[in-house]
Amino acid sequence: NAGVTQTPKFRVLKTGQSMTLLCAQDMNHEYMYWYRQDPGMGLRLIHYSVGEGTTAKGEVPDGYNVSRLKKQNFLLGLESAAPSQTSVYFCASSRDRVSTEAFFGQGTRLTVV
Amino acid sequence: AQKVTQAQTEISVVEKEDVTLDCVYETRDTTYYLFWYKQPPSGELVFLIRRNSFDEQNEISGRYSWNFQKSTSSFNFTITASQVVDSAVYFCALSEAYSGNTPLVFGKGTRLSVIA
Numbered sequence: 001n002a003g004v005t006q007t008p009k010f011r012v013l014k015t016g017q018s019m020t021l022l023c024a025q026d027m028n029h030e031y032m033y034w035y036r037q038d039p040g041m042g043l044r045l046i047h048y049s050v051g052e053g054t055t056a057k058g059e060v061p062d063g064y065n066v067s068r069l070k071k072q073n074f075l076l077g078l079e080s081a082a083p084s085q086t087s088v089y090f091c092a093s094s095r096d097r098v099s100t101e102a103f104f105g106q107g108t109r110l111t112v113v
Numbered sequence: 114a115q116k117v118t119q120a121q122t123e124i125s126v127v128e129k130e131d132v133t134l135d136c137v138y139e140t141r142d143t144t145y146y147l148f149w150y151k152q153p154p155s156g157e158l159v160f161l162i163r164r165n166s167f168d169e170q171n172e173i174s175g176r177y178s179w180n181f182q183k184s185t186s187s188f189n190f191t192i193t194a195s196q197v198v199d200s201a202v203y204f205c206a207l208s209e210a211y212s213g214n215t216p217l218v219f220g221k222g223t224r225l226s227v228i229a
Contacts (some may be wrong), residue, residue: 015127031216033216033217039141040122040221040224041221042119042204042220042221043204043219044219045215045216045217045218046178048216058215058216059150068217069195075180088156090157092217094216094217097206098144098145098146098207098208098210099146099163099165099208099210101160101163102160102216103160104150104157104158106157107154107156107157
């Protein structure tokens with residue numbers, strides 16, 4: 001069973017380029033999340049979704065957009081990449097918001113030059 | 114707002130030593146959940162344990178044990194007889210049941226290095 005799958009695993013972008021990170025989960029989870037991980041900062045929530053067709057802002061949403069058109073997929077978009085968006089991005093999903101653990105993808109390492 | 118503090122940024126121990134990773138949290142909710150995750154050098158995040166605010170029993174799983182104390186708002190993690198394979202970044206996290214809609218909030222992590 002795949003769990004949470006992120007695509008791509010690595011990417012290098014030039015400043016100003018756009019891209020979409022794909023996240024797919026096969027556990028029928030309602031909740032999905034995008035986090036970024038930077039050295040010394042832990043994991044910070046970018047955006048999240050509480051169900052198909054819904055999205056909400058997290059702690060660091062600026063410069064990112066998301067969409068949840070299908071329950072199993074959660075897309076993270078960068079419209080105009082900046083070097084400050086160089087990070088490792090993790091997608092996660094959970095059955096509910098509070099009491100169940102989140103399952104994480106393997107991460108996407110993004111470098112913006 | 115909820116907050117998780119892991120004051121230890123990096124810890125280095127010699128194999129077979131015991132080590133405790135500290136986690137202090139802040140919340141106004143009476144119902145909340147605490148989690149520990151492990152991130153080995155390969156990068157993935159692995160769930161270790163979940164504890165709800167009404168269950169203060171300590172938990173032991175093999176060499177791992179967790180001490181939850183509501184009086185000090187702490188949820189500390191101890192590894193007994195550490196091994197090189199325990200080298201990883203460990204994250205403590207908190208979710209609140211009622212205060213807003215914010216999902217899981219993570220501490221900044223503690224990097225544990227176990228030296229052979």
